[in-house]
Amino acid sequence: MAVGKGIADVGFIGLGIMGRSMAGHILEAGHQLHVFNRSKSNAVDLVTLGAKWHESPGEVAAASNIVISMVGYPSDVEAIYLGHGGIIERARTNAMLIDMTTSSPDLAKRIAAAAAQRGLTALDAPVSGGDVGAREAKLSIMVGGDAAGFQKALPILALMGSNIILQGGPGAGQHTKMSNQIVIASTMIGVCEGMAYAKHAGLDLETVLKSIGSGAASSYALNNLGHRILKEDFAPGFFVEHFVKDMGIALNEAKRMQLDLPGLMLASKLYEQLVELGYARNGTQALSNLYER
Amino acid sequence: MAVGKGIADVGFIGLGIMGRSMAGHILEAGHQLHVFNRSKSNAVDLVTLGAKWHESPGEVAAASNIVISMVGYPSDVEAIYLGHGGIIERARTNAMLIDMTTSSPDLAKRIAAAAAQRGLTALDAPVSGGDVGAREAKLSIMVGGDAAGFQKALPILALMGSNIILQGGPGAGQHTKMSNQIVIASTMIGVCEGMAYAKHAGLDLETVLKSIGSGAASSYALNNLGHRILKEDFAPGFFVEHFVKDMGIALNEAKRMQLDLPGLMLASKLYEQLVELGYARNGTQALSNLYER
DSSP: OOGGGSOOEEEEEOOSHHHHHHHHHHHHTTOEEEEEOSSGGGGHHHHHTTOEEOSSHHHHHHTOSEEEEOOSSHHHHHHHHHSTTOHHHHOOTTOEEEEOSOOOHHHHHHHHHHHHHTTOEEEEOOEESHHHHHHTTOEEEEEESOHHHHHHHHHHHTTTEEEEEEEESTTHHHHHHHHHHHHHHHHHHHHHHHHHHHHHTTOOHHHHHHHHTTSTTOBHIIIIIHHHHHTTOOOOSSBHHHHHHHHHHHHHHHHHTTOOOHHHHHHHHHHHHHHHTTOTTSBGGGGGGGGOO | OOGGGSOOEEEEEOOSHHHHHHHHHHHHTTOEEEEEOSSGGGGHHHHHTTOEEOSSHHHHHHTOSEEEEOOSSHHHHHHHHHSTTOHHHHOOTTOEEEEOSOOOHHHHHHHHHHHHHTTOEEEEOOEESHHHHHHTTOEEEEEESOHHHHHHHHHHHTTTEEEEEEEESTTHHHHHHHHHHHHHHHHHHHHHHHHHHHHHTTOOHHHHHHHHTTSTTOBHIIIIIHHHHHTTOOOOSSBHHHHHHHHHHHHHHHHHTTOOOHHHHHHHHHHHHHHHTTOTTSBGGGGGGGGOO
16 A cells, blocks of 8 residues: 555545545545545535545445544544444455544554454544644644554645654554643633633733733633634634533543543533533633623 | 933832843943842842942932832832832822832722822833843833823833833733733643643653644643753742732732632642642742642
8 A cells, every 4th residue: 555656545434624624635635535424415525526425434444545534522433443344344454544533542542452453554643723724734633553554644644734743652642632632721711711800800802912912821822712702703613512522531531540630620610611501512712701790 | 201312310129030130221221220129139230330229119219210119029019119208208209100010900009099199100010021031121011000101101111121011001010910820820730731641641742742832732831831841840930939929919809800710719729739849939830740649
């Protein structure tokens, strides 16, 4: 399988906002794309451009040298890889399996072990960068797996991302993504509380950002989402409900490590309150609504 | 008093690490500097360069057209401004008083009111940027007070800072600084928890920072203090004990506003634990030690 040097059969399972963009780049590069998605309508555009529709993840796997997945929850990942008639059962000899879903590090290890038993290579490769990063092929891709598999996967990953780093063995990509989400969790609290304080103090938020947006308090979150908060723009860049899922995985892993993360616990609790208030399908900056009266 | 157009008598009270650098810039600009500090030894270098030593803040005020203070706690600010024989009592007619200490917004308002009763102008002008910003005259200066006073003070503030912004009336500078510290408080928790998780997961922290340091999780804190944390370098850029003071002021103000800030409360509690463990004179990145086992 010479991914970089010719046309490969590439399967892509999970055609949400990000998956559609990512699969599109693979198609544009000239590979034969094989797709499946729970709701078939999401595949229409790609099929029009030449992708081949299949009726299940297992069928995609049977037709592909490389199988990529970008689905919702760890339970979905487990079902499509380890389920009866799933990817591992039906994958071609020597196939490369790449799960790009943000999922559980422990599950990634189990998939890698099951894949190895069949002589397959599996990588966990979750991403950061959101819909814009997916559209512009500028995702940060955090990879777990063996070094040889990583080298073999690089050409196809390079079609989707610009910062592609092997973080360690199976599960290390997911662990790195969890670290990323843990940093964001409390950073978001800081941004929303700082903005809420400034608003309650009667300050002009735009002027406040001119003072605090370039110094020790500065962050991607403050300088991007801070401006959306002051405009009360809660449109999703990253959905609250997906963030809640990610924090749940991270809390489980931390518990397994016997690591106490009170900031993450607080963020998880606050975001769950936000879901209860009806903000599940808003962007994470909607957290600022918890500080309104 | 033509600050920008000639030599002024400028008083500077409080010659700690930052105060010394800031006062030095004023001296270098050719103004006659009048100084006081609780411990006289801190003034030796400036006096050698031509500053005039005085025996009290009140005496500095009696000799100056502009009085600047950079002291420790709000109680110190209150004593030197409002105390018997203090700055407001002894200031020259038409003097400009600028408190650059991070202090209470409420106290800033009381000082401005007391100053106005004597026909003096008072500004609150706390800074961000640390010892390096002070040394390089690149501080962010957040100003509260009236617009005419701000314009009059700009030339002298410009000797110390590069991002000088009027945030509103008396106390608005302090409120903006509180907003800055509130953002930092939870951001620091996020950085330390993300790093702690990565370490416990067995990842290489430097490689993790390559993945997460440039995306949605990125911040000044992550990219500066994150590298110090992985090297276990806890030398102070900003002292834990000063941060605890700032968070205490912010929590008081939030309480006054009836604003619940659970992230700030958590950060304050964690940093107080850190003080109890003996880290008061370390940098704020020492918070990562709470997550060690």
